[in-house]
Amino acid sequence: MRNYRLQRLSNQPILQTSDVKPTFSGFDVLGAFNPAACIFNNEILLLLRVAEAPKAEKGTILVPLIEDQNGVPTLTIKRFPEPDEPYDPRVITLQGKVYLTSLSHLRLARSRDGIHFTIDEKPFLFPARMDESFGIEDARITYLEGKYWITYTAVSENGPGVGLAVTTDFETVERVGMILPPPNKDVALFPQKINGKYTLLHRPMVSDIGKPSVWLANSIDGIHWGNHQFLFGGRGNPGLDRTNNPFSWEGGKIGTGPEPILTDEGWLVCYHGADETHAYALALALLDKDDPSIVLDRSETPLLTPELSWEKEGFFPNVVFSNGWIKWPDDSDKAGQIWVYYGAADSGVGLAELVWE
Template identity: 40%
Template structure:
């Protein structure tokens, strides 16, 4: 069903220059994908932090006027907790161990990527809702315009921001469209019954969970009609959290969405879900087994191992060319067949149709 690029990983941390001389790139991950100027483009999440001093942990945040500030703690400080490589806990306050921005790279063959010099390539966090950075951008092409849904992170929480552009030289920020705690938002690239639709992932703490929701809008800015359409499944590969990937693919049988799921061991897999063409709140079928699991060394070992995570692909006929982050550290690619994915969902789909 899936063929990994033999060149994987196609982008490593050493391939990306840090944004400041005093920084190191810890991770490149989870790219949005689009075509522009007859090239394949990725909008990478680049996670950085300062070169670490012996006996200290340091990390950046955006301060006043969106300037980088460095926070540093002694490692032997009893108030410091470093159990998760992605987080720094000091007393009752949480920080991210790195700060992320978005970086554009392009390719003539879909495998070898480089940073162009004819347009801006770096998008940084701005304002009080992005002081901890911006992450995991999805790109949707709607009515001759590119729409970017991405994760905004600050001490206020984690929400979904929206940007838009026609030429990638001038980008308009529309602000937060889904308030905390929310992420994993992708837009449908076609209207359904004169409305726009989005998948998103609000998170419940004591009630609810990390489920996939559907919302609708008439202007892409104001969203309502929220429905929870897919929940985690006990004792399954997607038992703890699930979230949408890139824009759903329109097929004759329904909207095909490749999504991620994590289990109780924080192992991330990819699967598929099929939604009704006229009413995408109706789930027609869903993968019982993953279509991609961490198996290769570059997927099982890294900054945060046992992770495959996608939010970007290109479609050409039956073929999906999917780009994904592995181990929260590197970028990889793979190809999939739409028909083969649909065939794997055939038994469930048949039961749904009979019902």
């Protein structure tokens, strides 16, 4: 694999939480981050994850979620007394049930130069089914067979699964439904059929045995998926001292980023790894062009780690996480450049260029 580097194009976020208007009166935007990315009609489109919550009330936990009201999924707000003991500001257990304290949706942002964006005021995809009752998160976009396939994490009290939506114009969208049940996430669809079949990468969750790892699956229709195969997992051991554990940066968690890009060496895959402190970093893997179940190479060290203040401090600190990149077309002044959009500390969006020697 070539000697790749991720080179920041800005030392400031290109999008911040404060740039996004809340969907509802009485709500605050807590984060705008982890965008999918594509090129459409000579524009760069980002599909941001936007997390919103009701404005805080002293002594009360407000939980936004979708509930079934007479057969209609409806946005509601549950109220609970604030616990006396410290609690996670994102996920909380109340009266024996686990809740998210914010509700995420997907919001479009548009740009001609890939740096300065105009953000839509309303959601592109908002939770609309009970298997999305806790929100929809972290989309990926793949252009395939004349359509833009959008995979995303659909979260409910039953866990995170993988939803699929399809659009041709980013105005109307067809919600296909859940294609991988909980617990699963981080799905990236390959941009062409391989050996006559649709192919994707996914990240099943694990419990007592094993660690999170990247898997491969294929399909004859893009909806029903099978032939699941383990592809690669984190090489670090969270229990070892870092000095004796060079892969500790991916020892705690691992997952796929954006859709793979085909190069003359094979399929280039961006993925994230997290250590035992939940600090996230970005790395690359290379898969065989004709048989992506063959891993040809992987990064020995991360290409991007949280270093700047806005990558280290935020709603969830010490995170760089990418699920969106674009390759500039040959007829542009940036022909062939690969730009990587990444979420930073669950609070904003950074931009880096993938360069190589």
